[in-house]
Amino acid sequence: MITLKELADRCGVSTATVSNAINGKSNISETTKQRILQMIKETGYKPNFMARTLRVNSKRTIGLVIEELAAFSSAPIIEGIMRYFEKQKYETILYNMRVYSNPNWMNDEDFVQTCVNNAVEELLSKQVNGIIHVAEHSRKLKYYNENLPVPVVISYAYPDERKLPYVSIDDNSSTAKMAEYILSKGHKKIAMICGSKDNLHAEKRCNSFKRVLKEHGVPLDENLCVYANWTRETGKAAAAKVLKKGVSAVFCHNDFIAAGVYDYLYEKNLQPGKDLLVTGFDNHIISSFLHPEITTMKLPLLEIGEKSAELMDNLLENDSTCTEGFEIPCELILR
Amino acid sequence: MITLKELADRCGVSTATVSNAINGKSNISETTKQRILQMIKETGYKPNFMARTLRVNSKRTIGLVIEELAAFSSAPIIEGIMRYFEKQKYETILYNMRVYSNPNWMNDEDFVQTCVNNAVEELLSKQVNGIIHVAEHSRKLKYYNENLPVPVVISYAYPDERKLPYVSIDDNSSTAKMAEYILSKGHKKIAMICGSKDNLHAEKRCNSFKRVLKEHGVPLDENLCVYANWTRETGKAAAAKVLKKGVSAVFCHNDFIAAGVYDYLYEKNLQPGKDLLVTGFDNHIISSFLHPEITTMKLPLLEIGEKSAELMDNLLENDSTCTEGFEIPCELILR
DNA sequence: CTGAAAGCGCTTACAG
DNA sequence: CTGAAAGCGCTTACAG
Numbered sequence: 298m299i300t301l302k303e304l305a306d307r308c309g310v311s312t313a314t315v316s317n318a319i320n321g322k323s324n325i326s327e328t329t330k331q332r333i334l335q336m337i338k339e340t341g342y343k344p345n346f347m348a349r350t351l352r353v354n355s356k357r358t359i360g361l362v363i364e365e366l367a368a369f370s371s372a373p374i375i376e377g378i379m380r381y382f383e384k385q386k387y388e389t390i391l392y393n394m395r396v397y398s399n400p401n402w403m404n405d406e407d408f409v410q411t412c413v414n415n416a417v418e419e420l421l422s423k424q425v426n427g428i429i430h431v432a433e434h435s436r437k438l439k440y441y442n443e444n445l446p447v448p449v450v451i452s453y454a455y456p457d458e459r460k461l462p463y464v465s466i467d468d469n470s471s472t473a474k475m476a477e478y479i480l481s482k483g484h485k486k487i488a489m490i491c492g493s494k495d496n497l498h499a500e501k502r503c504n505s506f507k508r509v510l511k512e513h514g515v516p517l518d519e520n521l522c523v524y525a526n527w528t529r530e531t532g533k534a535a536a537a538k539v540l541k542k543g544v545s546a547v548f549c550h551n552d553f554i555a556a557g558v559y560d561y562l563y564e565k566n567l568q569p570g571k572d573l574l575v576t577g578f579d580n581h582i583i584s585s586f587l588h589p590e591i592t593t594m595k596l597p598l599l600e601i602g603e604k605s606a607e608l609m610d611n612l613l614e615n616d617s618t619c620t621e622g623f624e625i626p627c628e629l630i631l632r
Numbered sequence: 633m634i635t636l637k638e639l640a641d642r643c644g645v646s647t648a649t650v651s652n653a654i655n656g657k658s659n660i661s662e663t664t665k666q667r668i669l670q671m672i673k674e675t676g677y678k679p680n681f682m683a684r685t686l687r688v689n690s691k692r693t694i695g696l697v698i699e700e701l702a703a704f705s706s707a708p709i710i711e712g713i714m715r716y717f718e719k720q721k722y723e724t725i726l727y728n729m730r731v732y733s734n735p736n737w738m739n740d741e742d743f744v745q746t747c748v749n750n751a752v753e754e755l756l757s758k759q760v761n762g763i764i765h766v767a768e769h770s771r772k773l774k775y776y777n778e779n780l781p782v783p784v785v786i787s788y789a790y791p792d793e794r795k796l797p798y799v800s801i802d803d804n805s806s807t808a809k810m811a812e813y814i815l816s817k818g819h820k821k822i823a824m825i826c827g828s829k830d831n832l833h834a835e836k837r838c839n840s841f842k843r844v845l846k847e848h849g850v851p852l853d854e855n856l857c858v859y860a861n862w863t864r865e866t867g868k869a870a871a872a873k874v875l876k877k878g879v880s881a882v883f884c885h886n887d888f889i890a891a892g893v894y895d896y897l898y899e900k901n902l903q904p905g906k907d908l909l910v911t912g913f914d915n916h917i918i919s920s921f922l923h924p925e926i927t928t929m930k931l932p933l934l935e936i937g938e939k940s941a942e943l944m945d946n947l948l949e950n951d952s953t954c955t956e957g958f959e960i961p962c963e964l965i966l967r
Numbered sequence: 968c969t970g971a972a973a974g975c976g977c978t979t980a981c982a983g
Numbered sequence: 984c985t986g987a988a989a990g991c992g993c994t995t996a997c998a999g
Contacts, residue, residue: 298759300975300976300977301977301978302976302977310986311985311986312977312978313979313985313986313987313988314984314985314986316977316978316979317978317984317985324985325985326984326985329984329985341779341781343781344757345757345759345977346757346758347685347759347975347976347977348682348975348978349976349977349978350682350977350991351680351682351683351975351976351977351991352977352979352990352991353977353979354991354992366701366707366710366711367707367708371707372706373702375701375728376701376702376732379730380730390726391725393726395714395715397711398715421678422678422680422681422684423681423682424633424680424681444676446633446676446678556921582917582918583917583918583921586891586918586921586922588898588922635992635993636994637992637993645969645970647970647992647994648970648971648972648994649968649969649970651993651995652969652994655994659968659969660968660969661968679992679993680992680993682991682993683975683992683993683994684992684993684994685975686975686976686977686992686993687975687992687993687994687995688975689975
């Protein structure tokens with residue numbers, strides 16, 4: 298690949314002049330400028346990005362630490378971030394940790410910590426101005442130590458006690474909306490199939506749901522609250538436990554659990570939606586392909602991305618010490 | 633951020649010595665090495681990646697031009713590519729063109745060409761050794777002119793007459809498998825709902841399906857072959873046209889069309905799978921959430937990614953002029 | 968084992 | 984309007 302120096306030689310001018318031509322400086326005669334641009338076309342010269350930023354020593358680049366690019370939530374969050382930064386003329390670079398490469402990653406904090414360390418190392422060496430961590434699912438992250446030279450924003454999860462700005466979803470208000478919807482349909486005997494124990498989402502949804510039902514004078518029977526593990530299979534198993542007890546509605550903590558409930562109902566020759574109201578959470582694409590389509594809560598993934606980017610922008614341009622967190626409400630999708 | 637020079641000053645050694653310590657060279661005493669490493673920890677020094685590669689002038693980096701990160705096929709293909717290159721010690725950098733930002737992108741070749749030009753510009757300026765173009769859907773791509781300084785591989789699509797190496801799916805053999813499956817179930821009156829006209833997949837699947845049916849003495853009635861536009865809605869509309877004619881099986885060119893057929897059947901109080909055999913294509917996640925789950929063809933996305941990476945590796949390490957293309961068969965998923 | 972010096976490909980005052 | 988020179992943060996022969 299030809300360099301700026303070689304290009305200058307071919308044109309019989311100095312490197313400074315070529316540089317000025319390329320960067321559209323005004324202090325250059327039109328004729329030499331045209332000669333240089335012509336030569337650039339002929340030779341296919343491309344400026345060396347590394348050399349340039351090394352010299353200029355100022356880039357506007359945000360590093361994205363993606364836990365798992367293949368997670369269904371990642372792409373929309375990234376889209377939200379990129380959309381925002383495109384307007385703000387920041388470049389984004391992705392680092393995909395690919396945590397799914399370790400099937401046991403959820404129980405292996407050391408593994409994830411190592412991944413994060415590598416990611417941060419690489420992004421810092423690429424001189425990013427800030428880091429946004431895009432989580433695979435919401436939990437308390439403790440991977441970032443406090444003396445990093447650039448700000449960090451947590452997207453789709455929470456920081457631990459080391460306070461970091463974050464954007465996640467508002468499980469409480471969202472669950473409340475769902476509870477009120479179910480109550481508005483006149484149901485009195487309601488079940489709940491929760492996500493895994495010790496999970497932040499599950500905990501919040503569980504508490505919020507119980508609280509709202511209680512407030513409406515229809516407290517949840519503890520026997521009608523069981524745990525699954527976010528999957529279709531565990532959802533079906535949970536359904537078998539709880540649905541014999543004559544409930545008329547069941548609130549599932551995600552759409553896959555709800556799909557498992559459907560499986561159970563089909564097996565018993567019961568009709569979802571008619572014999573039992575089933576509601577989900579996430580608005581995963583599958584939720585509109587269940588039959589009948591299921592009422593669910595839409596995760597504001599794009600908005601989470603955009604808000605995360607906005608927080609980072611603010612951190613960089615204004616207050617670099619802000620540790621505010623945001624929870625964005627979900628949207629009830631009636632079907 | 634502290635530089636190597638400053639670090640050297642603090643340790644009272646030369647920059648050469650620090651560099652040697654960092655890069656694990658053997659020509660350095662253990663004591664000074666320890667002193668330097670200790671100082672690195674204290675100061676949080678990170679080497680500047682740009683400066684390093686500028687000097688060393690050899691990176692092993694592959695640029696990925698992603699048409700749309702949010703496309704359902706993109707993440708698995710990227711995963712395949714990254715998995716391969718991780719072993720080969722190549723770094724990958726992503727450029728997300730985000731074509732969905734233009735709803736009309738499919739009919740706007742100029743728009744896509746501009747996106748590609750920007751992507752290539754940026755990746756070349758970052759000194760990538762090669763470019764893999766990850767398409768959103770299969771078609772003939774004519775975005776890359778022949779005098780690029782690095783090799784290009786097309787992933788999940790085809791090159792135009794300018795021959796480039798590519799990896800796509802084998803529509804012919806996959807469709808043949810599907811046709812034989814349907815025939816093996818004894819169906820004689822079979823319909824087909826194709827993807828959009830002028831689409832490469834649709835064309836191949838259409839021709840292949842007709843050929844196999846003919847070979848088995850059950851030629852497809854031309855009236856039973858209609859076009860949809862890959863979506864659920866157009867699939868349903870197509871079903872309305874073709875299913876009145878008493879067919880017992882319908883081959884849909886993708887799972888969304890099949891979902892549309894389900895919608896039509898439900899509306900008519902007919903049972904998919906019982907009153908009509910419906911088969912899909914793609915093994916999109918929704919295919920296992922339709923009720924009943926649908927028989928489909930699994931796209932070998934991971935394999936496409938891995939093979940693309942392997943082609944690039946080969947191009948770089950061995951024959952830089954190879955323009956071989958590969959088509960990978962899909963897997964029949966019986967449900 | 969250690970350091971002085973050159974140079975990777977650019978940009979930017981500055982002098983003319 | 985143009986060019987000589989310094990320098991961004993590193994690494995690498997080379998001399999000692």
